[in-house]
Amino acid sequence: MYCIICGNEKTGITLLRQTVCKDCIDEIVNVSIFDENYDLYKNFIRILLGYYISEKHQLNPVN
Secondary structure, three states: OEOOOOOOEOOEEEEOOEEEEHHHHHHHHHOOOOOOOHHHHHHHHHHHHHHHOOOOOOOOOOO
16 A cells, blocks of 8 residues: 555555555654644644544434
8 A cells, every 4th residue: 555645655554544655654743843743644634534524413303
C-alpha cells in the first residue's frame, strides 16, 4: 500500500483505513507545535477523523 502522506510504497500502519508509513508516523509523533509542518499534520488528522464522524441522525417518531 502507498502512504497517504508521502506517497511512497513502504510498510506502515493502517490509521482509520489509510496507510501511513513508519517514517511519516515518526515525523507526526515528534513534530513540535512551533514547526511549520504542525498545521499540515493537524489538518491531516482532522480530515481523517472527518471521514468517520457522520452527521447525527435526528429521530422523529412523528415522521
